[in-house]
Amino acid sequence: MPTGDGLLARFRPIDSTLTPAALTAVARAAEAYGNGLIEITARGSLQVRGLTAATAAPLARAIRAAVAVEEGVPIETAPLAGLDPAERADPRPLAAALRRAIANAGLAERLSPKVTVIVDGGMILASLAADIRVEAAEGGWRIDAGEALGEAAAIAATLGKLDAIAARGPLARARRPAPAASIPAPIGTLELADGTHALGLALPFGSIEAPALAAFAEAAGNAGAREVRLAPRRGFYVVGPGAGAVTRLRQRAAALGFVADPADPRLAIAACAGRDGCASGGIATRALAARLAQAAPSFLDGSIALHVSGCAKGCAHPRPASLVLVGQPDGTCGLVFAGSASAEPAAVFPAGAIPAGFLMLERLYRAREHAQESAAEWLVRLGPEGIAAALRG
Ligand code: SF4
Structure with a gap:
């Protein structure tokens, strides 16, 4: 690409x-x-x-x-498939049989390269979106939460669903939104x-x-x-x-x-390639993200998601985040509260002022009235104007 x-x-x-x-x-x-x-x-x-x-x-x-x-239609399995004590069945043999069946049916050439099948040995990948979800269940495999089928019937049912997607055109998808819960790091x-x-x-x-x-x-x-x-x-x-x-x-x-x-605060931040690796980037996203992780380790307590995006496309975190810093074409940085990178910023700052603003947020968070309050709860109480005022110092 x-x-x-x-x-x-x-x-x-x-x-x-x-x-x-x-x-x-x-x-x-x-x-x-x-x-x-x-x-x-x-x-x-x-x-x-x-x-x-x-x-x-x-x-x-x-x-x-x-x-x-992986070639053709991506068949995703959980990272510790076959080794995870929490899984009901090892999904890899079924995934391998599906790959062969899809190749034999010539389906990959008729489908969008984005069509994805998840074969899950438990509910391990439940929060990842997929076009078709095959899940281990009592008595076999359930396709898109249907009744449990044996392996051969599950493969036939998956091929039938892929064929139906392909019949709708080369760009067709059947993507179902995943639950908002995210998979742990x-x-x-x-x-x-x-x-x-x-x-x-x-x-x-x-x-x-x-x-x-x-x-x-x-x-x-x-x-x-x-x-x-x-x-x-x-x-x-x-x-x-x-x-x-x-x-x-x-x-x-x-x-x-x-x-x-x-507990590493960097886990709370998503950052795309930004100005250093993408022509659309208005700010040096990852360098800024590293400075923010250093400036505000308590504030980035895992209860909030901070998204540092080079532009409004928001590649690194397509979902809404608690706070989004969005590079603007003139190199300044927009602030979006509880939204996506494409939302209208509540305020705009010089990018160079953001680390000092996060130092201030960290200081205020440590001095908050209710010690049990998480950063997410505190941010809601502060609201967009309070956050913008803190970032302005
Ligand atoms: S969000 Fe914008 S700057 Fe970042 S990688 Fe995507 S297109 Fe490039």
């Missing part, structure tokens, strides 16, 4: 799974052919930016040599169904420099990790490092800039 920073490549390993060595190869390819940054999207796909017409093909060859990439150590462990980490604002990712992937391989599972909310799990190695690996990740602490 063309972006303000050249071409962008987005790809998804089958079952969101790759080896530490493959992740190293992806990082090296991004450095050799792209702008040296790797992104993980909100749905757990990998992205490389800054490609040109000459470098896109060698990148694709390098990626395909290292990773089994993949941070921390989990015990898996097979008794081994997974370490969950996230990329700061969904992006990290390729050398840091390569260094971490090598450390994970050396620590005995067998797989990396990409996860929604811009993160991943490292599966199988020895129990004694998990703490050292988490410390290494934190030192390399990854988000390794569930």
